Amino acid sequence: MIDVTIENFESEVIEASMTQPVLVDFWAPWCGPCKVIGPILEKLEKDYAGGFKLVKIDSDQEQQIAGAFGVRSIPTVILLKDGQPVDGFMGALPEGKVKEFLDKHVEPGEAQPEEATVEEAPLDDSPEARLERFQHAVATDPSNDDARFEYVRALLLAGRTDDAKVAFAPVIAKTSLVRRFDSLQRAMDALDFAASTPDANKALADADARIAAGKRDFDARFDRARLLLAAHRWTDAMDELLEILMRDKAWNDELARKTYIAILDLIEPPKPKVADGQIPPDDPTVATYRRRLSSVVLS
Incomplete structure (x- = not known):
């Protein structure tokens, strides 16, 4: 080249x-x-x-x-x-x-692809490599919703919010139909909320003060959860959402539950490859917080 x-x-x-x-x-x-x-x-x-x-x-x-x-x-x-x-x-x-x-243009005698003579290299599973693979998959097949979800998620986790919004735009109409797209939208809404807050630390302190003054100040708790999500403090954000759910499961059209699920969708890592017939293990953190959600919602 x-x-x-x-x-x-x-x-x-x-x-x-x-x-x-x-x-x-x-x-x-x-x-x-x-x-x-x-x-x-x-x-x-x-x-x-x-x-x-x-x-x-x-x-x-x-x-x-x-x-x-x-x-x-x-x-x-x-x-x-x-x-x-x-x-x-x-x-x-x-x-x-x-x-x-x-x-169509290279004569048969001009070029013959070489046969592979070495073992296939191990798959690079770094965040950067996964992002590149998902980007390739979306470019190859724009209708592949699974690849698009993974691509947008990878961009969000990499802190590339603007790029994530561009990649998400072609499927934004599917938000109400595809659960995981709804999760992406909720994550981006939280990031927009945090971006509109001039001082995140002060905003967290203000939310803490409001919560101390009233345990059922769900707006304050939800603001706090969104700020924590934007800071990638995933478990702290879910803990705050659980506080809302334990007091009012249906608050604001189940906004706390839906945002909690959005965090789980955002942070759950790809399943590792295992031998045929085996079930890949769940991520311990994701599994723990799924159980906590089920315990609260079903109680």
Whole structure:
């Protein structure tokens, strides 16, 4: 993979395409889908072992080149042969679709994907890797509600609230139909409430004073729970919501119970892989707080 600018465009793209297909990836650092398609193209360049040459062009920095190719959105991928563009696509296609695209233009003798000769590397399960996988899944299949939930949740847990709202926008109409989407909306509402509070510590102290003056000041307790949620003090927030539930389960259209469930949905980690036939263990904290909720609601 080569980064191309106006200075080396002629040699690295036009001249190079005279001897082998050149795949041009127009991207930008701020573009989320570009971060999905980029690694796929780099992997396929290795798999095709010389069948084509991959170059990347930053469309923000090289607007003259992007304009010459009529690039209107990114990622845009264009294939050149013999100095001329012959085909292209826009958006973050899955690997299989990109291979179908390449196979239409790469002669059978030019490139044969190499067979894997080493064991598959262990899955990277870090928060950053999970976020990237979910982003890829949503870009590949925007109708995948499970992937979208996980992607938005990962963004919220990473503190990227604005990005989470953008990712959530296409399914906001489903909030009343999909329980976990409702949970995401409630979490974002709590974050908005906290963001509108100039001094969170003072707001917590004020809520404490109001609660001390009246144990049934549920508005104060709920404000306190939202501030704690925004600070990622999950169990403290759920403890405060339980205080409301123990006194009035139906308060404000069951707002405390629904917000409590939203926290559980937000913090429950993905289930680890286990041997076939076994049931993966529950997260201890989530399991404990589910039992507490059941005990209070059913009492």
